[in-house]
Amino acid sequence: MSKLAAEDKFLDLSDYGRSIGKLFANQLKNTRFTPIHVTMLFGVSGMIAIYCILQNHYFFASFFIIIKSIIDAADGELARIKNTPSYTGRYLDSVFDIVLNFLFFMTICYVSKTSFWMTLLAFFCIQLQGTLYNYYYVILRNKSVGGDTTSKIFEYKSPRALPGENQKSVDILFRIYTIVYGIFDKIIHALDRNAYKVKTFPNWFMTFVSIYGLGFQLLIIAVMLPMNLIEYIVPFFIIYSLLIFVIIGVRKSIFRT
DSSP: TTTHHHGGOOOOOTTTTHHHHHHHHHHHHHHHHHHHHHHHHHHHHHHHHHHHHHHHHHHHEEEEHHHHHHHHHHHHHHHHHHHOOOHHHHHHHHHHHHHHHHHHHHHHHHHOOOOOOHHHHHHHHHHHHHHHHHHHHHHHHHSSTTOOOOOOOOOSOOOOOOOSSOOOHHHHHHHHHHHHHHHHHHHHHTTTTGGSSSSOOOOHHHHHGGGGGHHHHHHHHHHHHTTTTHHHHHHHHHTTHHHHHHHHHHHHSSSSO
């Protein structure tokens, strides 16, 4: 919750790996490891988890999914410790997340023999869920006194590269980011286009919304796999999306703009 002022911090159910991630980042603060190296590492952990699913080693798959979530928290922490924020790292992190999510679901589809089109719908749903969480979270961060503003509520153009990074790399990654996330952003903005006008969101509401955070989504998968519920993962995330309308309905009825 280092991205928020103290009064805006909430129990983020998707951020369970933050404490261990901080410890890991602190171990790397005096090394040559950069946040981007850590981002690459969580990509490796995700690929190992995918391999384990293919081999039906579901306990090991769950372990590496959890490790992926922990390392995912560590790259941002390392950037803050070394005072090296970058748009390159931010966009690369997001692109890796969506690629791994797609590969997770395609692997689950293959192993469980679930319909490809249902799996594609579930992947679309999980991204839409995550976008809703990120939308409200970024709004809160931008409204929070002293909060992190690296992420913008509406991103229409590539940002100016920060010291130490290449503008061309930022531009390329921003373009990829907008291509893969653009449709989800547009849908969520259309469903709740005035959310950004709200002064703040209370802690209990953000905790509720955090069930759509990527860490919590992956935790659900990590729990279902060793319980031999792999064939239920795809339909679960489709049904789970119904809460989108509940959350938006609560926001519109209680926190008016």
